[in-house]
Amino acid sequence: MGQQMVFPSPRQVALEDTPDPPLGPGEVRVRTLFSGISAGTELTQYRGSNPYLHKRFDLERRLFVDDRPGLAYPLKGVGYEQAGEVVEVGPEVTQLRVGQRIWGSWGHRSPVVLAESTAAPRVLPEGTDPRLGIFARIGAIALGAVHDAEIHLGETVAIFGLGVVGQIALQLARLSGARVIAVDGLEKRLALARQLGAEHTLNFRQVNPGEAIKALTQGRGADVSLELSGAYTALHEAIRATAYNSRVVVAGFLQGEGVGLRLGEEFHHNRIELVSSQTQGIGPRLAHRWDRLRQEQTLMQLATQGGLHLLPLITHTFPFAEIGAAFALLDQQASEAVQVVLEFP
Incomplete structure (x- = not known):
């Protein structure tokens, strides 16, 4: 069994057990090492101010409409700043091996099963501080x-x-x-x-x-x-x-x-x-050449090669079990923190 974070209601944080499924032929199991909390989007979900909790975004017309909320509590799968270690590879996996560290977005949870095609382009160079991965x-x-x-x-x-x-x-x-x-x-x-x-x-x-x-x-x-x-x-x-x-x-x-x-x-x-400038899209002048993966890979290359200094942004580290205290800090004492990180056992 694993664990994931849940928001049962506004300003409430809980951990719930989740099944750890068997691996498929092209999948890997990843143990989360570190997870960063976004003080923007995640706090809107924690506080209840996110527009999706009050309206629905009609993708066809690209309009928020009032007929029903797009999201509702309990909220699961929150979080998009993760770094972890491959602990098991499934049959037919050829590009990854146990012990490699990767970055990605899989929520505040551990472990997680990922497709090889998702994990393989996101491998951290050997010897890299895995905390850099949360910034991708x-x-x-x-x-x-x-x-x-x-x-x-x-x-x-x-x-x-x-x-x-x-x-x-x-x-x-x-x-x-x-x-x-x-x-x-x-x-x-x-x-x-x-x-x-x-x-x-x-x-x-x-x-x-x-x-x-x-x-x-x-x-x-x-x-x-x-x-x-x-x-x-x-x-x-x-x-x-x-x-x-x-x-x-x-x-x-x-x-x-x-x-x-x-x-x-x-x-x-x-x-x-x-x-x-919005995370779900690329500017029209670049969209034919850039996508999210290229953006993230570029950030990781700059960070691992010394062009960006990211570790000084980490001001607080909490054990995963104390995730409620981490969100309370960002909610009530935001002036004390920049990047808050969760460390997994």
Whole structure:
């Protein structure tokens, strides 16, 4: 028997036993080593604010409709930042062996059975710290936002929100040849951003970001801004901070009504382009060449070859049995954490 996490109801966490099925011919059994908690999507499911809990997304028309919820408690299968070790291979498996470590998205659970075709492209190099594997999917979200930003060498990029996605995006923007201005309201996160290469950091509790970024760019504004916090007030400041006729990429999971977002001001007068960057899709200019697997593989190559520094993002590690305390920390004391990790026995 294995175990998986369940949300029985809002702000409730439980572990339930799950069967450990026999392997099919082309399958492998993976023991989870580490699992990361997403402080965006997973917290909306934990808190009950996720739109799928209140409406249904009609895929044919791509509209949220009110006829019934798309999700309902108890919620199972939550989690998309996992790293594990192959402990058994089924008949006909040729590309994997016991002991190899892989990354993927299979929820807060252990063990898990995966198809060889799923696991084989996601093998970590030998000797790699397996915790790097938890960043593949969340890092791909940051990469998608940076791709959507279409950064050019020598440009100034403003990053709003220095959680996990923001800290990865600022490193990717620097690798793209940009100077980065990083904005947040937490000094610990601003200090981490400076450590990871931000040229300037701004605490929005102390300065007005829009005015400060215009001052740092000789009045022009950021060439492109990335809103990665999921706060409407941050999106408004990102719009204010961005140069005339330029772009704001929005990847934060905004919740509820747009309080604090005044689109009749700088957005309207400065012809700002808003681009939605969303994990389920690739921008139209890249979709014929890029997919999710390529994004994730790119992140892992950068991380394992030293181009990205991801382990400093881990601030807390909990035993899997204490997963309830991990979610409570992110829910009630978010300022204390960046990446929270679960360690499996």
